[in-house]
Amino acid sequence: MKIDPARSQPIGSQPVDRTQQADLGSAGVQKAEGIGGALRSDQVALSQKALDMQLARKALADVPAVRQDRVQTLRARIESGEYQVDSKEVARKLLEGG
Numbered sequence: 001m002k003i004d005p006a007r008s009q010p011i012g013s014q015p016v017d018r019t020q021q022a023d024l025g026s027a028g029v030q031k032a033e034g035i036g037g038a039l040r041s042d043q044v045a046l047s048q049k050a051l052d053m054q055l056a057r058k059a060l061a062d063v064p065a066v067r068q069d070r071v072q073t074l075r076a077r078i079e080s081g082e083y084q085v086d087s088k089e090v091a092r093k094l095l096e097g098g
Contacts, residue, residue: 046054077083 074083
């Protein structure tokens, strides 16, 4: 296809505004209507797995990252000399990976 410069029309000096809302009535576009002429709306249906994950995330958000009561108990046991670490037990768990 060749473009004939003699037949082309000049472009207006006004910039194109792509943010304007389209007037659906004047553009000849019909709105999507449902039963009884009411406008239809989009709907989202989540799977049970997604709902469970959402519930689990909410439950985790309510749990503090640091359990201060446990930290205080361990700190008191360490300071009093009551807390003893069994090095053989630590080594065994390291080798087991758990």
